[in-house]
Amino acid sequence: MKNSIAIVDDHILIAKALTSIISNFENFEVIYECENGKELIEKFKFKDTIPSIVLLDISMPVMDGFETATWLKENHPNVLIMALSMQDDDNSVIKMIKNGSHGYLLKNTHPIELEKALLKLVENGFFYPDWASKMVFASIGENSKEAIVKISDRENEFLTYVTTEMSYKEIAEKMFCSPRTVEGYRDNLCLKLELKSRVGLAVYALKNGIN
Known part of the structure; x- marks a missing residue:
């Protein structure tokens, strides 16, 4: 049986193009398209229209991807959410993860990579690009960050601030230290956790309940 997908994107041409691309994937099928989160919620009123996966754009009128992800997380936690957006800034990625997204891809992703990402999403329950290392997710089943590394x-x-939209300067003010010191915490944690960016640190923090 193929994994059912709902596409939520206000750009009709993009949604239709995605449907056409996914129709060539062996293990997936698009069952419908929506232009915003509210349309999706209407579809979810019927059991036979609840998909396995929601491909979710972020910037949409009426009800955007952030709100939609939160609603799905609260009402249908078993539905896998793959954010598919043009936005590649740290804040957007972190906020989507925090709101319940299980994966994140950019819209310029090659169809072959999209299929691979969807397969990994179904297999592992999550998929993120290279900025999130395997070690981040290895900690999910451990229930203890101390089992991985020693964090001061x-x-x-x-880490409690890294999942917010605060700049490093604002975090420094909250921690009553200099921005250089905060950058030191970031660099040390990236080294310890084998991560490369703030997004990776945010994923680690969220998955370990540090927020």
Whole structure:
């Protein structure tokens, strides 16, 4: 049986193009398209129209991807959410993850990579690009960040802020230290956790309940 997909994107041409691309994937099929989150919620009123996966755009009128992801997380936690957006800034990625997205792809992703990402999403329950290392997700089943690395109290405090939209300067003010010190916490944690960016640190923090 193929994995059913709902596409939520206000750009009709993009939605139709995605449907056409996915129709060539062996293990997936698009069952319908919606232009915003509210249309999706209407579809979810019927059991036979609840998909396995929602491909979700972020910037949409009426009800955007952030709101839609939150609604899905609260009402249908078993539905896998793959954000598919043009927005590649840290804040958008972190906010989508925080709101319940299980994966994140850019719209310029090659169809072959899209299929691979969907397969990994179904197999593992999540899929993120290279900025999130395997070690981040290896910790999910451990239920203890101490089982992975030793994190100091100040580094742990920094992690509570890294999932917010605050700049490093604003985080430094909250922690009563200099921006250079905050950057030191970031660099040390990236080294310890084998991560490369703030997004990777945010994923680690969220998956370990540090927020």
